Structure formats: C-alpha cells, structure tokens
Amino acid sequence: MKKLVAGVRNFQSNYFSEHQDLFEQLAHGQNPRVLFVACSDSRVDPNPIASAEIGELFVIRNAGNIIPPYGAANSGEGATIEYAV
Incomplete structure (x- = not known):
C-alpha cells in the first residue's frame, strides 16, 4: 500500500x-479516436502497447477482452461501446 x-x-x-x-x-472533455478493447490482466496496459498518451484511447477492459454479441446480455461492455461511439 x-x-x-x-x-x-x-x-x-x-x-x-x-x-x-x-x-x-x-x-x-475527451475526444479519443480509438476504442481499445483489452483484457483486465494487470500485465496488459493498452497505452504503452499503442504508444498512446493519456486521453488518446477510450479503453474498455474486462476478463478475456470479450464483447458479448448484441442482445446477449445487458452488459457494461455494450454501454461502454455506445458511449465511445
């Protein structure tokens, strides 16, 4: 700590x-041009992978970087994608 x-x-x-x-x-406000879907694994950090600075990526992270199909569930992933778009 x-x-x-x-x-x-x-x-x-x-x-x-x-x-x-x-x-x-x-x-x-924010105006990122890219939505980056990444795994929530602590060893994966999208910004250095993409050589991006703070504010350049809109990032959604979850276990396995999986996005469920449309209508499959009321998920945070779907809401995040809508917000990013």
Missing part, C-alpha cells in the same frame, strides 16, 4: 505538474 500511496503522491507532484496543459484540456 505504501508504494501505491507514494506513486499517487509522485503523480500529483511530478507528472501532473509537468503535463498540466494536457490535463487542463482533458478537463473540458
């Missing part, structure tokens, strides 16, 4: 301040 707390503090004091313009733009 200490590592996570230290990471958040580092983000707040370093990364955020170094990228303040980006976060000010993102505060006004």
Whole structure:
C-alpha cells in the first residue's frame, strides 16, 4: 500500500505538474479516436502497447477482452461501446 500511496503522491507532484496543459484540456472533455478493447490482466496496459498518451484511447477492459454479441446480455461492455461511439 505504501508504494501505491507514494506513486499517487509522485503523480500529483511530478507528472501532473509537468503535463498540466494536457490535463487542463482533458478537463473540458475527451475526444479519443480509438476504442481499445483489452483484457483486465494487470500485465496488459493498452497505452504503452499503442504508444498512446493519456486521453488518446477510450479503453474498455474486462476478463478475456470479450464483447458479448448484441442482445446477449445487458452488459457494461455494450454501454461502454455506445458511449465511445
């Protein structure tokens, strides 16, 4: 837990301040051009895989990166896809 707390503090004091313009733009909305479906596996991080910065990808992550067929279930995946589109 200490590592996570230290990471958040580092983000707040370093990364955020170094990228303040980006976060000010993102505060006004998002406009990613790509919906990236990825596995929720902690070893899979879509942004470095796609060489994308914060705000460039709309990401949906779930077990097995599976999207159920239309009408098969009331799923968060379907709602996420609708929101992304």
